[in-house]
Amino acid sequence: MAAPEPNDATPFLPERSSLKALREASAGCRGCHLWRHATQTVFGEGRKSSRLMFVGEQPGDREDRMGKPFVGPASRELDRGLEAAGIARADAYLTNVVKHFKFEERGRRRIHQTPKRFEIDACTPWLEEELKVVKPEALVLLGATAAKALLGSSLRVTQHRGELLDSDLAPIVTATVHPSSILRQPDEASRITEREAFAEDMRVVAQALAAV
Ligand code: SF4
Numbered sequence: 001m002a003a004p005e006p007n008d009a010t011p012f013l014p015e016r017s018s019l020k021a022l023r024e025a026s027a028g029c030r031g032c033h034l035w036r037h038a039t040q041t042v043f044g045e046g047r048k049s050s051r052l053m054f055v056g057e058q059p060g061d062r063e064d065r066m067g068k069p070f071v072g073p074a075s076r077e078l079d080r081g082l083e084a085a086g087i088a089r090a091d092a093y094l095t096n097v098v099k100h101f102k103f104e105e106r107g108r109r110r111i112h113q114t115p116k117r118f119e120i121d122a123c124t125p126w127l128e129e130e131l132k133v134v135k136p137e138a139l140v141l142l143g144a145t146a147a148k149a150l151l152g153s154s155l156r157v158t159q160h161r162g163e164l165l166d167s168d169l170a171p172i173v174t175a176t177v178h179p180s181s182i183l184r185q186p187d188e189a190s191r192i193t194e195r196e197a198f199a200e201d202m203r204v205v206a207q208a209l210a211a212v
Contacts (some may be wrong), residue, residue, distance in 0.1 A: 003130055004106055004184045005030075005031075005032055005033045005119055006031055006032070006122075007031065007032050007100070007121070007122045008031055008032075008121075008122055009026075009029050009031030009032070009122055009123055009125040009126055010031070011031070012025055012026070012028060012029040012030065012031055013025060013125055013126075013129060017129050017132060017133055018044070018048075018133065019044075019048055019130070019133055019134075022043065022126065022129050022130065022133070023043040023044075024136045026041045026099055026126055027040065027041050027043075028100065029041055029126070031122045031123065032100075032118070032122035032123065033119075034098065034100035034101075034102055034115075034119055035100050035121075037103070037182075038059075038064050038065070038101040038102075038103075039064045039065055039101070040064065040067045040102040041067075041099045041100060042059035042063050042064060042067055042068065042069050042096065042099055042100070042101070043069075043095070043099060043126070044069060044093055044095025044096070044130050045068060045069055045070075045093070045094050045095070046092055046093030046094055046134070047093065048133055048134055050091060050092055050093035050134055050136060051091065051136060051137045051138060051209060052087065052091060052093070052132055052136055052137070052138070052140065052209065053092065053093045053094075053095065053130070053131070053136035053138070053139050053170070054070075054078070054092055054093070054094050054095070054140045054204070055095055055097060055127065055139065055140070055141050055142060055146045055150065056069070056070065056094075056095070056096045056097070056099035056137050056142045056143060056146055056178055057096055057097055057098065057114070057115065057142070057143050057145040057146055057178060058096050058097065058099070058100070058101060058102060058112075058145075059072075059096060059099070059100070059101045060072040060101065060112060060180075061076065061101065061103070061110050061112070063101065063198040064100075064101035064103075064110075069094045069095055069096055070094045073180070073183055074178065074179040074180035074182075074183060075179070075181035076180045077180070077183060077195065077198065077204040078142075080195060080198075080199070081179065081195070081198045081199045081201070081202040082202055083109075084199035084202060084203070085199060085202035085203040085205065085206040086206055087190060087205070089101060092208060093130070093134050093136065095127065095130055096097075096125045097115070097120055097123060097124065097127055097145055097146050097149045097150075098115045098119060098120060098145075099123055099126055100123075102114075102115050102119065113134070114145060115145065117207070120145065121190075122204050124139045124149065126154035127149075127150075127202065131169065131170075132180055135170075136170050136204055137170060137172060137209060137212055138172035138173075138174070138206055138208060138209050138212075139167075139169050139170035139172065139173045139174075140174055140175070140176065141157075141173070141175040141176075142176060142177070142178045142179065143154075143157065143177060143178030143180075143181070144157050144178075144180075145178075146175070147175040150167075150169060151165065151167060151169075151173075151175065155175065157175050157176065157177060158177070160175060160190050161175060161176040161177060161197075161201055162174065162176055162197075162204045163175075163204075164199060164204070164208060169170075171210045171212065172205065172209065172212070173182050174201070174204060174205055174208075176198060176201040176202075177194075177197075177198065179198060181194065182194045182198060
């Protein structure tokens with residue numbers, strides 16, 4: 001019988017915590033079962049000196065194929081929000097709570113599946129290392145999975161989006177919806193409304209950063 005999955009990325013962390021060492025080590029992570037069907041690990045991207053860190057849920061189909069975070073359709077919505085708030089994407093570090101794409105196959109399509117708590121827990125050591133290395137001044141959690149993973153399961157993103165939250169994770173911590181939720185709106189009018197709400201949340205971050 002095959003050995004059970006370890007369900008913890010810790011044994012795969014490198015001795016030296018630099019972004020380069022972490023990225024290289026994460027490529028070989030077998031800390032949970034999610035590596036088995038995904039194409040590759042999708043580690044965070046951005047400079048160590050980034051003042052701002054965005055954390056999403058997990059890579060999507062495009063990210064999985066390209067090995068880069070936030071390159072799929074939702075990333076265009078993220079970019080719009082950043083642009084509206086005057087934030088340069090190049091100044092931000094972008095990552096996800098879970099580093100492998102979790103999906104189910106329906107015909108030729110790979111449909112996103114929300115990671116379960118044990119998968120999030122297994123992968124969190126990578127994110128903790130990214131936080132330690134980058135030490136962002138502002139941390140923005142995109143969507144319920146990221147917010148609950150880092151701030152506790154009682155946090156309701158829809159109730160607290162755009163608020164500056166009390167946390168030891170960074171001087172400025174806030175949560176908002178994942179930009180993919182804009183794409184899931186049923187019509188163009190709701191997409192426009194959601195886009196503006198997301199841009200407003202980004203403006204809160206930009207203003208808080210400007211005041212530091
Ligand atoms: S999802 Fe995270 S813990 Fe699981 S194998 Fe991938 S990198 Fe490792």
